[in-house]
Amino acid sequence: MSTLVKNILRFILLILVQFFVLDRVHLSYMVTPYIYILFIFWMPFNFSRTLQMVLAFLLGFALDSFRHNPGFHASACVLIAYVRPFIINIMLPHEGADTNYEEPSLKSMGGFIPYIVYAGVLTLLHNSWLFMLEALQFGNFWEFIVKTLFSTLISLLLIIIAELLFSRKQKFRTNTI
Amino acid sequence: MRNIFLFIRRYFNFIFFLLLQVFCIYLIVHYNRYHNAIASVYVNEVTGRVNEQYNKVDYYLQLKKANQQLVKENERLRNTAKADFETPDTSVKVVTDSIPYDTLGNHRKWAYQAAKVVSNSVTSQSNFIVLGRGAAQQLKKDEGVIDTNNGVVGIVTDVSDNFAVVMSMLHKDSRINALLKNDPQGGGTIVWDGKEPNYLSMINVRKSAKVAKGDTVVTSGITTTFPYGLMIGTVEEVLPEKSSNNYIIKIKSTANFYNLQHVYAIDNYQREEINKLVEKAKSKINN
Incomplete structure (x- = not known):
């Protein structure tokens, strides 16, 4: 499958799963698990940073349109798309891994722990930014902390499960940089 | 002038990021006031079809x-x-000679x-x-x-x-x-x-x-x-x-x-x- 088709399918599927399955999960403290950000996690290394941000904006805007309050998810998605290259730079196991492999995965990030750190930091960032925007309008501080923590934990759990269920075979393309 | 262009080119990603964020915040703040915008109506039709x-x-x-x-x-x-209701015989009968409700509404x-x-x-x-x-x-x-x-x-x-x-x-x-x-x-x-x-x-x-x-x-x-x-x-x-x-x-x-x-x-x-x-x-x- 070409990169384009693959990403379009991912985009549509993740938005549908997020809105029609996960948004209907009612946990206490109004905690919602977020899994649609996997689209941003799985974007290929070689997309330019501008393109990454535009795609992230479209992703967030699509979910916002379903939820009828534009801006919130778009803002959080743009933030993690902006931060993503910095985290990848820090976490990459050795120089050139981003050209040897197509996209971030357990293998290309060099194991389970680095990948979890990568996903964890971005999920935490996404959730705290999102809930902060909501808390600015109403809500109190402790609720914000509790919501962010629990949402991040549950999202991360789902992300790990998704990662193990749909393991993406990453070909080692070349060892020349 | 040249320096300005160099600056923009150098920090293009960051500036683009800021622009997108500002646009998002604008959407958040102004949604209630502008929810009649044509774009929102169009988006409603699309998401409405999927939801249906x-x-x-x-x-x-x-x-x-x-x-x-x-x-x-x-x-x-x-x-x-x-x-389901029965009024006792002693009640006063009220007669209205015009209908209070008409079919024209x-x-x-x-x-x-x-x-x-x-x-x-x-x-x-x-x-x-x-x-x-x-x-x-x-x-x-x-x-x-x-x-x-x-x-x-x-x-x-x-x-x-x-x-x-x-x-x-x-x-x-x-x-x-x-x-x-x-x-x-x-x-x-x-x-x-x-x-x-x-x-x-x-x-x-x-x-x-x-x-x-x-x-x-x-x-x-x-x-x-x-x-x-x-x-x-x-x-x-x-x-x-x-x-x-x-x-x-x-x-x-x-x-x-x-x-x-x-x-x-x-x-x-x-x-x-x-x-x-x-x-x-x-x-x-x-x-």
Whole structure:
């Protein structure tokens, strides 16, 4: 499958799963698990940073349109798309891994722990930014902390499960940089 | 000049990031004011179609519950039929020689319009409900929405050709005027604190109001949105507000927001005239 088709399918599927399955999960403290950000996690290394941000904006805007309050998810998605290259730079196991492999995965990030750190930091960032925007309008501080923590934990759990269920075979393309 | 271009080129990503964020914040802040924008109507049509497909499956799974609700409503309506009441012989017969209600609807104030819920949410802090009936089917903005058991659900905020978006009572900006049925002196405003679906708060109730657990809270009828006496919920807990001389009353809503399928929108035939009059009065005072 070409990169384009693959990403379009991912985009549509993740938005549908997020809105029609996960948004209907009612946990206490109004905690919602977020899994649609996997689209941003799985974007290929070689997309330019501008393109990454535009795609992230479209992703967030699509979910916002379903939820009828534009801006919130778009803002959080743009933030993690902006931060993503910095985290990848820090976490990459050795120089050139981003050209040897197509996209971030357990293998290309060099194991389970680095990948979890990568996903964890971005999920935490996404959730705290999102809930902060909501808390600015109403809500109190402790609720914000509790919501962010629990949402991040549950999202991360789902992300790990998704990662193990749909393991993406990453070909080692070349060892020349 | 050259330096400016170099600067922009060097920090292009960061500037682009800031621009996108500013645009997002703009959307967040201005949504309520500009929700009639053409783009939003177009987006509503698209998401409405997707939701309709999903709802076909979801509705089938909830048929049993929907049936129960409709049976209950039928029972209530049958009990209000004229044949169920018998007036004793001693009563005075009232004869009106003109009909107070005519088929043209000249005297009619409220009209109920049935609508199917296409999409609904309870998990976010600003929940909306989408109805599969829109401007082409005579649904208008600012109509009140109730469920099949006469429990208030929300207010229509946005209408496209075939769909309407309802601001649910479970929305941080939702404000609905209410009264305590037992003590009409105790009025207040219904808001949602964003913590638990199906539980609302009634604020600004003065402390002299007589209120007990289980009391009924109804719409006040002083706005053009809802007629008097539609049930909002029952009192669950009465708390004094620390900073003022008012109560905050916790209310369990009559409408069950988890499984809404059929609702009624309430059209007020006098709204336009009233709004016009208010506008006129306002412009007079301002000038």
